[in-house]
Amino acid sequence: xxxxxxxxxxxxxxxxxxxxxxxxxxxxxxxxxxxxxxxxxxxxxxxxxxxxxxxxxxxxxxxxxxxxxxxxxxxxxxxxxxxxxxxxxxxxxxxxxxxxxxxxxxxxxxxxxxxxxxxxxxxxxxxxxxxxxxxxxxxxxxxxxxxxxxxxxxxxxxxxxxxxxxxxxxxxxxxxxxxxxxxxxxxxxxxxxxxxxxxxxxxxxxxxxxxxxxxxxxxxxxxxxxxxxxxxxxxxxxxxxxxxxxxxxxxxxxxxxxxxxxxxxxxxxxxxxxxxxxxxxxxxxxxxxxxxxxxxxxxxxxxxxxxxxxxxxxxxxxxxxxxxxxxxxxxxxxxxxxxxxxxxxxxxxxxxxxxxxxxxxxxxxxxxxxxxxxxxxxxxxxxxxxxxxxxxxxx
Amino acid sequence: xxxxxxxxxxxxxxxxxxxxxxxxxxxxxxxxxxxxxxxxxxxxxxxxxxxxxxxxxxxxxxxxxxxxxxxxxxxxxxxxxxxxxxxxxxxxxxxxxxxxxxxxxxxxxxxxxxxxxxxxxxxxxxxxxxxxxxxxxxxxxxxxxxxxxxxxxxxxxxxxxxxxxxxxxxxxxxxxxxxxxxxxxxxxxxxxxxxxxxxxxxxxxxxxxxxxxxxxxxxxxxxxxxxxxxxxxxxxxxxxxxxxxxxxxxxxxxxxxxxxxxxxxxxxxxxxxxxxxxxxxxxxxxxxxxxxxxxxxxxxxxxxxxxxxxxxxxxxxxxxxxxxxxxxxxxxxxxxxxxxxxxxxxxxxxxxxxxxx
Numbered sequence: 001x002x003x004x005x006x007x008x009x010x011x012x013x014x015x016x017x018x019x020x021x022x023x024x025x026x027x028x029x030x031x032x033x034x035x036x037x038x039x040x041x042x043x044x045x046x047x048x049x050x051x052x053x054x055x056x057x058x059x060x061x062x063x064x065x066x067x068x069x070x071x072x073x074x075x076x077x078x079x080x081x082x083x084x085x086x087x088x089x090x091x092x093x094x095x096x097x098x099x100x101x102x103x104x105x106x107x108x109x110x111x112x113x114x115x116x117x118x119x120x121x122x123x124x125x126x127x128x129x130x131x132x133x134x135x136x137x138x139x140x141x142x143x144x145x146x147x148x149x150x151x152x153x154x155x156x157x158x159x160x161x162x163x164x165x166x167x168x169x170x171x172x173x174x175x176x177x178x179x180x181x182x183x184x185x186x187x188x189x190x191x192x193x194x195x196x197x198x199x200x201x202x203x204x205x206x207x208x209x210x211x212x213x214x215x216x217x218x219x220x221x222x223x224x225x226x227x228x229x230x231x232x233x234x235x236x237x238x239x240x241x242x243x244x245x246x247x248x249x250x251x252x253x254x255x256x257x258x259x260x261x262x263x264x265x266x267x268x269x270x271x272x273x274x275x276x277x278x279x280x281x282x283x284x285x286x287x288x289x290x291x292x293x294x295x296x297x298x299x300x301x302x303x304x305x306x307x308x309x310x311x312x313x314x315x316x317x318x319x320x321x322x323x324x325x326x327x328x329x330x331x332x333x334x335x336x337x338x339x340x341x342x343x344x345x346x347x348x349x350x351x352x353x354x355x356x357x358x359x360x361x362x363x364x365x366x367x368x369x370x371x372x373x374x375x376x377x378x379x380x381x382x383x384x385x386x387x388x389x390x391x392x393x394x395x
Numbered sequence: 396x397x398x399x400x401x402x403x404x405x406x407x408x409x410x411x412x413x414x415x416x417x418x419x420x421x422x423x424x425x426x427x428x429x430x431x432x433x434x435x436x437x438x439x440x441x442x443x444x445x446x447x448x449x450x451x452x453x454x455x456x457x458x459x460x461x462x463x464x465x466x467x468x469x470x471x472x473x474x475x476x477x478x479x480x481x482x483x484x485x486x487x488x489x490x491x492x493x494x495x496x497x498x499x500x501x502x503x504x505x506x507x508x509x510x511x512x513x514x515x516x517x518x519x520x521x522x523x524x525x526x527x528x529x530x531x532x533x534x535x536x537x538x539x540x541x542x543x544x545x546x547x548x549x550x551x552x553x554x555x556x557x558x559x560x561x562x563x564x565x566x567x568x569x570x571x572x573x574x575x576x577x578x579x580x581x582x583x584x585x586x587x588x589x590x591x592x593x594x595x596x597x598x599x600x601x602x603x604x605x606x607x608x609x610x611x612x613x614x615x616x617x618x619x620x621x622x623x624x625x626x627x628x629x630x631x632x633x634x635x636x637x638x639x640x641x642x643x644x645x646x647x648x649x650x651x652x653x654x655x656x657x658x659x660x661x662x663x664x665x666x667x668x669x670x671x672x673x674x675x676x677x678x679x680x681x682x683x684x685x686x687x688x689x690x691x692x693x694x695x696x697x698x699x700x701x702x703x704x705x706x707x708x709x710x711x712x713x714x715x716x717x718x719x720x721x722x723x724x725x726x727x728x729x730x731x732x733x734x735x736x737x738x739x740x741x742x743x744x745x746x747x748x749x750x751x752x
Contacts, residue, residue, distance in 0.1 A: 196631065197633065198630050198631060217633040217635070218630075218631060218632065218633035219632065219633025219634070220633065221633075222633070228631070230631060232627070235625055235627055235628070236625070236627040236628055236631050237628070237631065238628070239621060239624045239625050239628050241624050242620075242621070242624065246617070246620075249617065250621065250628065250631075250632045251632070252614075252632070259613075259614035259617070262613050262614050262615065263612055263613055263614070264611075264612050264613060264614065264616075264617060
């Protein structure tokens, strides 16, 4: 009992000192996001820390709450607590921090005083200036016909770990690759699932080759020649415990005859799988092997091969090369460029800017579930991309 | 320091051998229990596992018990393979028995070859409908199927209680809690004179064959397999998850209902309070012991059926309660889960780190 009272006393001290207002007797469940965060911070302060590390603390806060947080943080640093503040919001860095380090692909690329940095200079460092030299040939797609039109895409989730999508509208031409950039967790996964039909939303209109497909499930969308390569290749795009040919059967389209009159046509599936293995240079020809024994690169080739062997008109892929070695990355990139050259379209949702700049004809940025305006690849600069990804605006 | 790591390479032969290891460990554990109770363990185990099946009558009894166990377990394998935890097969068995029994009473005094098939069919439909309750509640109201299916067992039991005491009790039965004996036309044909083994065994064997066909050779079976391994993949492939949940529950319930109707038209011949010695629950052990594989389940059902018989013999010869049978069933599941854990995970003993001393 005594311990509880001591704790209450300590917490009250902190509340007074930093002018926090929280009712200590209501369940945390009923607090607002900002108040919950204060509880977290109090929990840290009780132990008199010398260092306080925060990772994207403002992502769930309102603007007012963010301001309150910054006032407290400044007080902490005046009292000698070192604060390490991890964020992708450049404005916050400039208004809050004394020094800033920029990380890109697991490396620290710059450490500098914030006085010497501007939003533009940070954006540049974040995205990287050394654009890859093997860029796709820029084509004139002006006269190409429209293949996909998304209007009024809205998505509201009850799950606090999902991102709501707000009024997305875009269209895609035949033979075009539309890149969607953004820092992960800004709604990419939700957008992919809506495009693939894993999530069906009300009121959204998705017109593909002049047919309304927004209410169709993924299998039905495949019949209209769409194909999908999800981000999670190990537990979504493929099942490691299944054999290669069984994984191929996951993409079951009507003309495949994989399942005739409800029965498995193993021979057909295996023939088809062999074709994929050789056409997409997967380094095995054993279709009976469990796919867990394939390396990441070979598994991704198998998945992309499975999706492309039906000659789809549109491929939607999400981070197709994460975690792969350079050889496999180049192979996948060449494949994706190839399909555009054959007049097929693609949507590339990716968090890898090099990849986006290499493959896209047009690029837009998704931030907190909203899409930026779509830019032609030749007007995109790393700076613009960085600013948009950090929630800023250009022009 | 002990560290537990997942193994990536589990060979299929060992996967199917561990149930046998579990059975041996159960025998060993059982021997110890008998020893502690003051019996000669070898003798006791002999009474338990060999005496019951040392004559023709015993073998027939073994098949009589294995018939419903195998049938229910096969049905459950559809649910378990696709990650649907139907724990209420006992209730579906009883409800199938109630519906089948009701129809049998309706046909009381009727002769005709059509009577038995109608009863069997209605029993299967009864079990199927009863299993659809947790399935529909799960798909449309997001309830937990484990709780709902389990609770419905008690609903079915109490309903049966009410019927055999009240409206369906035998008018000439001196208020015993049981219905009339069904007419001869409503009984499963006996295969051999003097033995209790009945035609229900054919229903079980046909079901095993059909299940193997569905699970391994059809699109539905493929979808069940994929959903069991990864629901995310099933969604991505565009399988209709809700419909599939309802279908597997229907199959499972129909099998349990068939088992129920097989019991009341077979060895029992009427409805009374205890038409099943918890076959529906024990079948869960059978399903897992058989690795959810139709052939495996046949063997598993024979072994588990033996624990029922062994318990009866042990009660007679050793004067131990017949619940020792359940002790053995529990031990089988325990050792199976235990060896599975060691099969899928390895335990590493690391030396103490300096700063932990």
